[in-house]
Amino acid sequence: MAAGLALTLGALIALGQVDSTSRLVLNGSAVEYLFPEQVTVAAGKASDVVLHFRITQGLHINSHTPKDEYLIPTTFSIPDGLGVKLEEASYPAGTEFALPADPATKLSVYTDEFVIQARIVAEPGNHLVEAKLHFQACDKNVCYPPKTIPVAIDVIGN
Amino acid sequence: MILSTFAWAGWANFEYRKQAAERLLAAAAKGELVVDAATGAEKYESPLTGKAAPAFELEDLSGNKVSLASYKGKAVLVNFWATWCAPCKIETPWLVELRNQYAAQGFEILGISTESDGVGKDDQAAWDKDKAAIAKSVQQMHMPYPVLIDGDSISQQYGGLDELPTSFFLDRNGTVVAAQLGLTSKSDIESNIKKALGN
Numbered sequence: 001m002a003a004g005l006a007l008t009l010g011a012l013i014a015l016g017q018v019d020s021t022s023r024l025v026l027n028g029s030a031v032e033y034l035f036p037e038q039v040t041v042a043a044g045k046a047s048d049v050v051l052h053f054r055i056t057q058g059l060h061i062n063s064h065t066p067k068d069e070y071l072i073p074t075t076f077s078i079p080d081g082l083g084v085k086l087e088e089a090s091y092p093a094g095t096e097f098a099l100p101a102d103p104a105t106k107l108s109v110y111t112d113e114f115v116i117q118a119r120i121v122a123e124p125g126n127h128l129v130e131a132k133l134h135f136q137a138c139d140k141n142v143c144y145p146p147k148t149i150p151v152a153i154d155v156i157g158n
Numbered sequence: 159m160i161l162s163t164f165a166w167a168g169w170a171n172f173e174y175r176k177q178a179a180e181r182l183l184a185a186a187a188k189g190e191l192v193v194d195a196a197t198g199a200e201k202y203e204s205p206l207t208g209k210a211a212p213a214f215e216l217e218d219l220s221g222n223k224v225s226l227a228s229y230k231g232k233a234v235l236v237n238f239w240a241t242w243c244a245p246c247k248i249e250t251p252w253l254v255e256l257r258n259q260y261a262a263q264g265f266e267i268l269g270i271s272t273e274s275d276g277v278g279k280d281d282q283a284a285w286d287k288d289k290a291a292i293a294k295s296v297q298q299m300h301m302p303y304p305v306l307i308d309g310d311s312i313s314q315q316y317g318g319l320d321e322l323p324t325s326f327f328l329d330r331n332g333t334v335v336a337a338q339l340g341l342t343s344k345s346d347i348e349s350n351i352k353k354a355l356g357n
Binding site for chain 1: 240241242243244245246248274275291295320321322323339340341342
């Protein structure tokens, strides 16, 4: 019986039918900035800061290097004029993921938690930086519009 | 100084009221996923079902104005999609096949690109880039039906379009007879096309 159900499910997926169970209703942002809230770095020197993010369960976002030219990469930025300059951002490699209706097409995505390593140079003083994370999230069946969330970090340059 | 302050306050008040009205409009048209008591499967129910589809006039990729009203007498599938939407790319070949299969019976698809990236015509370079990406995508996927741009400008009337793909199936009188949210299946789409055609 169980084997029969599994076979039927496999056949449905092969025919382009889609698992419609447990579709997520997204009320907030698909991605949440976790920490650090505050960092202390040497003023005027390049310093690496590791930023932690969490993606809502059941969703994925494109990695920084998606495999399709049309897909929107995840990018981190710090606006000019905040006393902190982003020299470089290092992103994790994405994990391969395929939508159930198209197992042959592999996407490069982030799921669960991921980190971005930001190399920053801070001017002397205390800077309340509102950096930005730009991403575009999907689940197995739908995609949500691209979004930019604030990444608030208190950067102290000593 | 005082006059400019009043002018600014008036403009801010207008914008606030406009945005509030748009939110109300979107909320009124927003559908929801419900569990079908008979099958246990989730299905999308739109408050637009049974009502006249909201009218619109959008540009196609050549700059021609295309209105929904001009398709009266045909069954129409209004399909909101985006170039960055992977499920939309899975669905599109199904739509192309179904359009070609049912066109002779008076069926047409209007593909409405909804990039939702905040780019408006005031940023001409970004607008042109979006348009070029849409045109390339249309060409690569051999979409034979009209593709219209700036779906964001009509998204509120269609429930906000927070998720893509979203489709509305209209009968020959322009009444919404079914709606679909997300990637379902070719057979589900075909079943709704038949409903729109009155088969």
